[in-house]
Amino acid sequence: xxxxxxxxxxxxxxxxxxxxxxxxxxxxxxxxxxxxxxxxxxxxxxxxxxxxxxxxxxxxxxxxxxxxxxxxxxxxxxxxxxxxxxxxxxxxxxxxxxxxxxxxxxxxxxxxxxxxxxxxxxxxxxxxxxxxxxxxxxxxxxxxxxxxxxxxxxxxxxxxxxxxxxxxxxxxxxxxxxxxxxxxxxxxxxxxxxxxxxxxxxxxxxxxxxxxx
Numbered sequence: 492x493x494x495x496x497x498x499x500x501x502x503x504x505x506x507x508x509x510x511x512x513x514x515x516x517x518x519x520x521x522x523x524x525x526x527x528x529x530x531x532x533x534x535x536x537x538x539x540x541x542x543x544x545x546x547x548x549x550x551x552x553x554x555x556x557x558x559x560x561x562x563x564x565x566x567x568x569x570x571x572x573x574x575x576x577x578x579x580x581x582x583x584x585x586x587x588x589x590x591x592x593x594x595x596x597x598x599x600x601x602x603x604x605x606x607x608x609x610x611x612x613x614x615x616x617x618x619x620x621x622x623x624x625x626x627x628x629x630x631x632x633x634x635x636x637x638x639x640x641x642x643x644x645x646x647x648x649x650x651x652x653x654x655x656x657x658x659x660x661x662x663x664x665x666x667x668x669x670x671x672x673x674x675x676x677x678x679x680x681x682x683x684x685x686x687x688x689x690x691x692x693x694x695x696x697x698x699x700x701x702x703x704x
Contacts, residue, residue, distance in 0.1 A: 493670050494554045502550075502669035503677045505543050506647065511536040512674065514684050516691040519703055527703040529688075529695050530671075534618040534646045538574045548578040550668055551644055555579070555614050558666055559641040563611040566590055566603075566638075568618075568629045575646070576616035590615075590629040602632045609637030617645040620667065623654035627661050642666065647674075649696060671696055 493499040506512040513520075516529040537543050555562070567576025567589040580587035588605030607613070613633055617626045630640050642664035648654065650671045658665045675692055678684045684692070695702045 492666055494666055498550055499669045499673040500677055503674040507683055509536055509540055516688045526699055529692050532619055532647055535571055547575060548582050551579045552582045559614050562614045562641055564588055564613045566613050566615045566633055568626055571618035572616045579616055590632050603636045607636055611638055612641050613638040614641050615643040617643055620645045620648035620654055623657040630663055
């Protein structure tokens with residue numbers, strides 16, 4: 492669920508401006524999963540643009556406090572959300588931890604890096620939601636470490652049905668700055684894509700795992 496439509500439009504515009512999101516229905520990208528996709532999203536690029544990363548940091552901070560109250564700790568999901576998560580924690584004056592995809596094989600064998608006490612309220616920061624599986628694994632790791640996870644915020648979501656169901660099943664509240672539907676509407680209005688290309692992009696989102704095969 493987006494925080495609000497104005498934020499979603501602004502976020503989409505900024506991501507398109509810096510090519511953090513690329514739309515190419517005619518020459519699809521191949522994701523690590525093997526899926527063919529007419530869109531590619533790399534929100535880490537936002538860190539290289541101070542005005543945009545500051546906008547994201549401040550919007551996250553404002554909406555986190557409004558939706559969840561001020562948490563005790565901000566957690567970032569490695570690796571894509573470590574940078575922006577730390578910026579949010581700094582802006583809110585809060586401690587920061589990050590969550591690895593899996594525990595280290597050596598040393599203290601941590602999966603959650605940083606100082607986290609049992610019972611602390613945590614909001615998780617993510618950069619991108621596709622299926623939601625890796626994001627929810629981070630939530631489980633935090634819960635295993637004794638955290639009280641209030642919810643998750645992300646820069647952008649594709650809004651796949653499977654991700655909506657996964658978050659529902661896990662009973663985790665998700666709010667995002669931007670989403671796929673708003674992005675497509677803005678991309679057409681700003682002439683990044685044609686209406687015909689918009690229809691292609693809509694078709695892909697209905698069945699991304701089998702599209703263009």
